[in-house]
Amino acid sequence: MSKEHSLLILPGDGIGPEIMAQARRIIDWLGANRGLNFTVHEDHVGGAAYDAYGKPLSDGALALAKQVDAVLLGAVGGPKWDGVDYDKRPEAGLLILRKELELFANLRPAICFDALVDASSLKPELVSGLDIMIVRELTGGVYFGEPRGIEELENGERRGVNTQVYTTSEIHRIAHVAFDMAGKRAGRVTSSEKANVMESGLLWREEVTKVAENYPDIALDHMLADSCAMQLVRAPKQFDVIVTDNLFGDLLSDVAAMLTGSLGMLPSAALGVKGGCAMYEPVHGSAPDIAGQGLANPIATILSLAMALRYTYDCSAEAQLIEGAVQKVLEGGLRTADIMQPGKAKVSTSVMGDSILRAMDSLNT
Ligand code: IPM
Ligand code: MG
Numbered sequence: 001m002s003k004e005h006s007l008l009i010l011p012g013d014g015i016g017p018e019i020m021a022q023a024r025r026i027i028d029w030l031g032a033n034r035g036l037n038f039t040v041h042e043d044h045v046g047g048a049a050y051d052a053y054g055k056p057l058s059d060g061a062l063a064l065a066k067q068v069d070a071v072l073l074g075a076v077g078g079p080k081w082d083g084v085d086y087d088k089r090p091e092a093g094l095l096i097l098r099k100e101l102e103l104f105a106n107l108r109p110a111i112c113f114d115a116l117v118d119a120s121s122l123k124p125e126l127v128s129g130l131d132i133m134i135v136r137e138l139t140g141g142v143y144f145g146e147p148r149g150i151e152e153l154e155n156g157e158r159r160g161v162n163t164q165v166y167t168t169s170e171i172h173r174i175a176h177v178a179f180d181m182a183g184k185r186a187g188r189v190t191s192s193e194k195a196n197v198m199e200s201g202l203l204w205r206e207e208v209t210k211v212a213e214n215y216p217d218i219a220l221d222h223m224l225a226d227s228c229a230m231q232l233v234r235a236p237k238q239f240d241v242i243v244t245d246n247l248f249g250d251l252l253s254d255v256a257a258m259l260t261g262s263l264g265m266l267p268s269a270a271l272g273v274k275g276g277c278a279m280y281e282p283v284h285g286s287a288p289d290i291a292g293q294g295l296a297n298p299i300a301t302i303l304s305l306a307m308a309l310r311y312t313y314d315c316s317a318e319a320q321l322i323e324g325a326v327q328k329v330l331e332g333g334l335r336t337a338d339i340m341q342p343g344k345a346k347v348s349t350s351v352m353g354d355s356i357l358r359a360m361d362s363l364n365t
Helices: 016-034 047-053 059-067 090-100 114-119 168-183 199-212 225-234 246-259 299-311 316-331 349-363
Strands: 004-012 037-042 070-075 105-111 131-137 145-152 158-163 188-193 219-224 241-244 267-271 278-282
Touching (some): 004 059, 016 070, 016 316, 016 349, 047 090, 070 090, 070 299, 105 168, 105 246, 131 168, 131 246, 168 188, 188 199, 188 225, 199 219, 241 246, 299 349, 316 349
Parallel strands (some): 004 070, 070 278, 188 219, 188 241
Antiparallel strands (some): 105 267, 145 158
């Protein structure tokens, strides 16, 4: 009997539940066909948790998240909760999980599947074979810096404050993740900040440079974040690993995602200290405008599950099986609405799930 794996599923809001339903079918398939023994827990996060418990993550769900091997999260947020205070907003549920589990390293791979080369908004030759890894710092910077808030001034004006702050140890640990990652890839790290205007950016640049001394085989270069955004759409294949802070990582990973054809394709992993819980989630949001219509692309969530298999459960064969099945289905011409191309077959969320399962059947040896 194989080792028992524990997983907490948090579908969240908008398209979260429908994409997660497809990931669940894959988990069941892995149990039935590969003997992987998962204990799956499920709870709410985000607006769904706010509606159920009055806060975006229940104490029970947080406690469970700390016990399990991994969390698989769908998406959070939606206009329904726009008026809610920041500390109770759907997004706060996600930020609490990242912070409480100390998930400081966010891996966001942007890989362009051959079959989707023409779905990108860039010319095919610019994205064909694209394979970038964005390493985003996830528990520091302006997302969490103090002071923060909106205050009333005596002159009747209001003032909004957020603080961008990084310490050496925060920069060092994320830099190590990036250099280690580059060692397993093409051996290049681009570090991105705004050292030309921000002290925190200058510190970032200096400390990343120090960490690089431990990695003589890795080539490091520095790129201002605005220039990096520009280079990502000009010549994206120049990049191997990009390491950057929380806010720039949020922006640059959306840009990188779009190069691959659709945000609906991109998985991510949020990792903490070795051996601790990790969280996996699609890079895209909750897409409330298409929720419940069977239009959502479940691939980013399914590929996030594949990342969990690789990084948490040490099941890289099964991760490859899922990735191979996704590739096969795309090559077979099936597309959800977000990646639809002329001459291809448009399918719903659940038909995409069915097809990936069938491809897994055929690839399973
Ligand atoms: C992401 C999202 C989140 C972020 C939101 C939903 C809080 O955009 O994971 O990229 O800003 O980190
Ligand atoms: Mg984002």
